[in-house]
Amino acid sequence: MTTRRNLLSLGLMGAAFALAPLSAANAQVRAIGKIRVDTSRIAQQGWGENAERIRIAMERQLAAALGPLYQRGAGTTLHVTVKGVWLTMYAGGSGGSKPKGGGGSSDNFDSDITVLGPRGEVLQTFPVLSVIDPSSGGAWYLPDVDQRRVVALIENNVAWIKRYLGA
Known part of the structure; x- marks a missing residue:
């Protein structure tokens, strides 16, 4: 029964x-000793000098988010390859939830994660795709809206990486 x-x-x-x-x-x-973020692909896609800013911001976010899992000098390396960053058109809202209801536009951050052992062997690998609403960056009418949207994407992607690593 x-x-x-x-x-x-x-x-x-x-x-x-x-x-x-x-x-x-x-x-x-067990522990991540080095964090490396590769943004060369998005630099070639037109992000230019912003690719370097994304790299620095992501490395800092990862170091802070991983907490005790991040131990400088440990044998493993966390290597993140940023494959793409897309900001959708945004004018104050993402609209409805139906396909033709004006919605469905999201910001995206696509990365591949590889954990390398002390001898360069691959211990773990996984893709992470962050998809968030464009309003995650706050007020759309402020001049730095795109920078805040990218920061929100980085924070979301880092949170997923942390979760997958078990930190």
Whole structure:
């Protein structure tokens, strides 16, 4: 007989099973000794000198976010390749939720993450795609809106990296 208690226990077991591969993959990473962010691809895409600003901001955010997992001098390197940054047209709102309701426009930040061991061996690799509303950067009418939107994208991407590393 199916009861709510049985369904709940099955749901909890399913959730634990779904998280098990993530935990097993993270077990390899004990500490991150170096953080490297490569923004050369977005520099070629037209981000120019802003690519360097993104690199610096992301390295700082990662160092702060990883907390005790980041131990300078440890043997592993966190290598982040920023593949793309896209800011959608934004004029004060993203509109409705239906495909033709005026919505669906989001800012995106695409990166590939690789954790390298002391001898350069790949310990872990995963893609991270951050998709957030353009309003995440705050007031659209202020002159620095695009910079704040990029910062919001970096913060979101770093939060996902931290989660995948188990920090």
